[in-house]
Amino acid sequence: MRILVCVKRVPAVGSRINVTDDGQQVDTAHLGFTTSPHEECAVEEAAQIVERLDGDDHAVVVLTLGPEASTEQLRYAASVGGNEFALVMAEGGLDWDPQRTAVAITSAVRELESAGGQFDLILFGNESADGGNFQVGIRVAHALGRPIVNGIKGIDPHERGFTARRETDAGYEVYELEAPCALGVKEGINLPRYPTMKGRLASRKAQIQVLDSAADADAGGQSRVRLHRPPERASTTVQLGDSAAAAPAVVNLLDELGVL
Amino acid sequence: MSAVAVLIDHDRGVPSSGALEALTAARALAADLDADLDAVILGDNDLFDAHGADLVAACADYGVAAVHRGRHSFLADYGPDAWGAALAGFVEAAGPVAFVAAGTDRGAEAMAQLAARTDLPLVANCVNVSPAGSPPEGQPGPANGDAWHITRIQWGGSLLEDVTLTSTLPLLTIAQHSIEAEPCEGDLIHTTVADFEPGLGPEVQQTLIRDRVTLTEGITLSTAPVVVSGGRGVGSADGFAPLEELAELLGGRVGCSRAVTNNGWRSHSDQVGQTGTRIAPEIYIACGISGAIQHWVGAMGSKNILAINIDPEANMVTKAGYAVIADLHEVVPAICDEIRRRRDRPSSS
Numbered sequence: 162m163r164i165l166v167c168v169k170r171v172p173a174v175g176s177r178i179n180v181t182d183d184g185q186q187v188d189t190a191h192l193g194f195t196t197s198p199h200e201e202c203a204v205e206e207a208a209q210i211v212e213r214l215d216g217d218d219h220a221v222v223v224l225t226l227g228p229e230a231s232t233e234q235l236r237y238a239a240s241v242g243g244n245e246f247a248l249v250m251a252e253g254g255l256d257w258d259p260q261r262t263a264v265a266i267t268s269a270v271r272e273l274e275s276a277g278g279q280f281d282l283i284l285f286g287n288e289s290a291d292g293g294n295f296q297v298g299i300r301v302a303h304a305l306g307r308p309i310v311n312g313i314k315g316i317d318p319h320e321r322g323f324t325a326r327r328e329t330d331a332g333y334e335v336y337e338l339e340a341p342c343a344l345g346v347k348e349g350i351n352l353p354r355y356p357t358m359k360g361r362l363a364s365r366k367a368q369i370q371v372l373d374s375a376a377d378a379d380a381g382g383q384s385r386v387r388l389h390r391p392p393e394r395a396s397t398t399v400q401l402g403d404s405a406a407a408a409p410a411v412v413n414l415l416d417e418l419g420v421l
Numbered sequence: 422m423s424a425v426a427v428l429i430d431h432d433r434g435v436p437s438s439g440a441l442e443a444l445t446a447a448r449a450l451a452a453d454l455d456a457d458l459d460a461v462i463l464g465d466n467d468l469f470d471a472h473g474a475d476l477v478a479a480c481a482d483y484g485v486a487a488v489h490r491g492r493h494s495f496l497a498d499y500g501p502d503a504w505g506a507a508l509a510g511f512v513e514a515a516g517p518v519a520f521v522a523a524g525t526d527r528g529a530e531a532m533a534q535l536a537a538r539t540d541l542p543l544v545a546n547c548v549n550v551s552p553a554g555s556p557p558e559g560q561p562g563p564a565n566g567d568a569w570h571i572t573r574i575q576w577g578g579s580l581l582e583d584v585t586l587t588s589t590l591p592l593l594t595i596a597q598h599s600i601e602a603e604p605c606e607g608d609l610i611h612t613t614v615a616d617f618e619p620g621l622g623p624e625v626q627q628t629l630i631r632d633r634v635t636l637t638e639g640i641t642l643s644t645a646p647v648v649v650s651g652g653r654g655v656g657s658a659d660g661f662a663p664l665e666e667l668a669e670l671l672g673g674r675v676g677c678s679r680a681v682t683n684n685g686w687r688s689h690s691d692q693v694g695q696t697g698t699r700i701a702p703e704i705y706i707a708c709g710i711s712g713a714i715q716h717w718v719g720a721m722g723s724k725n726i727l728a729i730n731i732d733p734e735a736n737m738v739t740k741a742g743y744a745v746i747a748d749l750h751e752v753v754p755a756i757c758d759e760i761r762r763r764r765d766r767p768s769s770s
């Protein structure tokens with residue numbers, strides 16, 4: 162079985178997000194980068210599926226579109242179960258519109274498949290952590306003619322395809338997809354592993370294939386004017402105390418709010 | 422007359438709350454464009470027999486001129502391909518001037534399916550939409566007469582992005598809770614109902630819902646009036662016992678931060694935040710949570726926030742309306758004791 166996972170490099174933001182003076186990007190001068198949680202779980206899920214299978218003709222292929230620095234996210238994936246790695250080189254790609262991103266990823270998938278065979282399953286995150294466009298995976302899957310369901314929090318492989326569970330407020334919905342297919346997964350589907358010693362070694366040795374499939378991808382109809390922070394809710398914090406002796410004041414508050 | 426069309430996403434005949442918000446946003450857009458407000462509802466004969474009248478009445482309350490009911494046996498329940506294909510058929514036949522849906526799981530997914538099928542841009546999670554013409558007040562940049570000017574959310578609401586949209590048919594989803602659902606005031610217009618039968622191939626059946634499993638009855642994290650959450654400061658899975666007790670005493674639910682789910686102390690279904698659940702309780706009690714922005718966006722819909730933290734500078738503390746600066750392991754049990762004490766002796770107060 163071959164599983165492809167698409168991950169995006171995103172800044173690891175803390176208590177607030179700063180924007181560059183030109184309003185075009187998140188200011189990352191003092192920030193590290195990470196993989197979005199949904200996609201980290203997608204890598205873990207792929208690794209778990211493949212590790213349960215007999216034989217050694219299985220692979221977890223991890224793809225990212227972005228600048229060269231995105232190899233950091235591929236190397237991390239190598240340390241937690243990824244086997245093959247592809248960088249779709251696109252200098253400003255982290256800020257691309259979703260149509261353009263999808264076109265470039267679609268042609269990269271075609272290239273990877275013509276060399277290495279069809280992917281039985283392609284995993285995306287439910288949405289990217291930064292852009293949150295909720296569509297790149299669906300566009301790619303549709304262009305490739307594969308069914309896709311988003312919001313997935315459970316996957317069981319079986320002979321012909323995959324049973325997928327989607328969380329709802331009260332429980333979950335069950336979907337049955339035949340391979341080849343695609344799924345958009347959510348954090349919580351599993352608990353991603355931490356890199357082990359062996360994983361770190363694998364990460365250093367990982368061979369990364371660089372693809373230029375982004376070169377012909379034209380900009381889509383959505384175009385950034387600027388990023389900015391929403392107005393913050395002004396608040397003055399009322400201190401109810403600095404020890405357990407604050408309990409009566411807290412209960413008074415609960416009483417006032419009518420939740421007691 | 423031209424129309425702004427809105428997908429009413431529903432679960433077995435019950436519209437999502439987001440769908441009513443989307444109708445409210447689209448009504449303003451239709452007024453700007455001097456267009457009608459239309460609604461699209463997908464189902465099969467049984468669904469419309471059981472819920473059709475209620476769904477049409479709800480649309481009428483929100484000023485919908487025409488309800489288009491897409492009927493097909495493959496639309497008996499939800500499926501992203503079936504919904505996407507039905508919507509693609511609708512926009513081709515009806516030619517709306519814009520198509521809008523809620524940024525709910527189903528709304529977002531069906532719209533992405535529609536966008537993929539029509540190869541049109543889709544702007545997700547809009548909070549402000551100005552049709553073609555000059556850019557809205559306060560938005561810089563050159564006026565592009567053909568482009569729409571839109572503000573959307575990024576990072577789950579921590580950041581806003583102004584974009585231009587150039588498209589023959591603008592496709593938009595409306596960020597949930599960014600607008601309050603408001604029925605029309607005054608005399609209602611007469612709402613007409615028209616049926617269409619989308620041409621759906623058998624391939625759309627593959628992504629239909631096959632089964633459902635119900636796990637929780639009653640209040641959920643997103644509907645609880647009180648949420649008592651714990652973060653890394655709780656220290657262990659066992660450390661949640663006093664928080665459980667407090668939630669129980671208040672008829673609420675326990676939530677947590679991502680540090681907690683990552684440590685395996687609680688299930689991810691309890692996580693509040695960007696990649697967890699968005700909550701809107703009367704009061705949110707955040708214990709040992711620093712208030713990272715991805716946590717904050719899930720909690721900011723709370724009407725009141727009480728932070729319990731040893732660090733007076735923690736983001737959660739400075740943003741909260743109320744705070745206790747102390748060890749949660751001492752404060753939370755003391756609050757439980759105080760509640761029980763008052764309940765045991767109600768006459769003494």
Ligand SMILES: Cc1cc2nc3c(=O)[nH]c(=O)nc-3n(C[C@H](O)[C@H](O)[C@H](O)COP(=O)(O)OP(=O)(O)OC[C@H]3O[C@@H](n4cnc5c(N)ncnc54)[C@H](O)[C@@H]3O)c2cc1C
Pocket residue numbers: 173174175195197198290651652653654655677678679680681692693694695696697698708709710711712713714715716719729730731732735747748749750
């Ligand atoms: C893309 C992305 C999405 C994310 N989505 C989410 C999300 O959905 N939800 C989420 O929560 N996080 C999310 N995160 C993670 C987030 O950035 C933070 O890492 C996380 O919220 C931190 O959890 P915490 O506050 O429990 O831990 P910490 O940041 O470690 O804070 C612990 C707090 O406990 C206090 N404390 C310690 N001991 C005590 C004590 N005895 N009594 C009282 N206080 C004490 C400390 O002062 C501190 O403020 C996301 C991150 C990324 C990159």
Ligand SMILES: Nc1ncnc2c1ncn2[C@@H]1O[C@H](COP(=O)(O)O)[C@@H](O)[C@H]1O
Pocket residue numbers: 167168169170197199200224225226227254255259262284285286287288289290292293294295296297298
């Ligand atoms: N630059 C990228 N590189 C790799 N995968 C991406 C990229 N952008 C988006 N994706 C994938 O598409 C999913 C949905 O993204 P979005 O439509 O932006 O919310 C993400 O969770 C990723 O799996």
